[in-house]
Amino acid sequence: MLVYHLPGTFETREAHLDLLWEAGATGLEERAGLIRAYFDARAELDADIADGEWRDEAEQDWQAQFKATLRPVHAGRVTIVPPWLRHEVEDGQVPLIIEPGMAFGTGHHATTRMAVEALSALDLSGTRVLDVGTGSGVLAIAAALLGADHATGLDIDPLTIPIATENADINGVPTGRVTFAEGSLGLDDESDEVFDVLVANLYAELHDLLAGEYAAALRPGSPLILTGILTSKLDLVRAALDREGFGAVTVREDGEWALVTATL
Ligand code: SAM
Numbered sequence: 001m002l003v004y005h006l007p008g009t010f011e012t013r014e015a016h017l018d019l020l021w022e023a024g025a026t027g028l029e030e031r032a033g034l035i036r037a038y039f040d041a042r043a044e045l046d047a048d049i050a051d052g053e054w055r056d057e058a059e060q061d062w063q064a065q066f067k068a069t070l071r072p073v074h075a076g077r078v079t080i081v082p083p084w085l086r087h088e089v090e091d092g093q094v095p096l097i098i099e100p101g102m103a104f105g106t107g108h109h110a111t112t113r114m115a116v117e118a119l120s121a122l123d124l125s126g127t128r129v130l131d132v133g134t135g136s137g138v139l140a141i142a143a144a145l146l147g148a149d150h151a152t153g154l155d156i157d158p159l160t161i162p163i164a165t166e167n168a169d170i171n172g173v174p175t176g177r178v179t180f181a182e183g184s185l186g187l188d189d190e191s192d193e194v195f196d197v198l199v200a201n202l203y204a205e206l207h208d209l210l211a212g213e214y215a216a217a218l219r220p221g222s223p224l225i226l227t228g229i230l231t232s233k234l235d236l237v238r239a240a241l242d243r244e245g246f247g248a249v250t251v252r253e254d255g256e257w258a259l260v261t262a263t264l
Pocket of ligand 1: 104107111115132133134137138139156157183184185206
């Protein structure tokens with residue numbers, strides 16, 4: 001990659017920027033007191049911009065750099081890792097492998113981590129779990145790995161379904177133990193399936209709208225786990241849960257994000 005380093009900033013060299021474009025620059029960037037002008041080939045430069053220096057820089061592999069920064073995420077009994085960090089999962093922890101960058105839900109967001117922690121705190125053996133807004137499938141897969149009989153992941157974005165299915169496969173979850181489908185609560189009026197646990201990482205306003213559907217989809221006495229909630233919007237969620245008859249409400253906060261649990 002050929003870069004011409006010109007001393008100065010866009011402000012101090014404003015009059016000279018056109019000269020760089022006219023010489024064939026394909027892009028300009030300002031960094032650390034230098035203007036970096038990208039070229040496909042060396043060019044004749046006007047005398048006003050001849051005080052710079054040509055550099056042939058190695059291509060940066062941003063993908064590799066991003067991958068190198070990822071660390072395992074500990075969430076209760078579960079450790080969420082990308083495939084290449086599987087060996088870093090400590091003995092006794094349940095490994096949950098998620099290929100990052102494909103759909104929301106790598107574990108690196110506080111809401112996902114808190115939701116997996118909340119699932120991990122439950123005894124899921126023999127339960128049927130519903131994950132609304134499944135994204136990468138992380139919460140449904142966590143439930144299956146933690147012993148749920150069956151987990152269903154719904155998402156209104158059809159692109160997430162093959163990604164979640166592939167993640168379940170990577171984790172060795174048998175197809176009969178997890179199902180992903182395009183959809184949401186309240187859209188499919190024919191379904192009267194009830195669940196033992198419902199988890200949803202959406203946002204406060206949507207929790208408010210869906211609270212009645214959550215109540216209809218849960219067996220009495222069952223736990224509800226909601227996140228994606230900004231702490232500033234907690235009152236909206238509390239009021240919705242109260243309205244629909246949920247009790248035993250608990251709140252956990254991590255920075256600006258909150259996770260709410262309640263029981264029907
Ligand atoms: N469950 C994953 C996690 O915890 O990391 C992903 C959560 S991501 C914040 C929210 C997901 O909900 C997105 O994949 C989005 O497409 C989906 N979504 C948004 N509105 C929805 C709705 N009304 N019903 C179902 N899914 C919805």
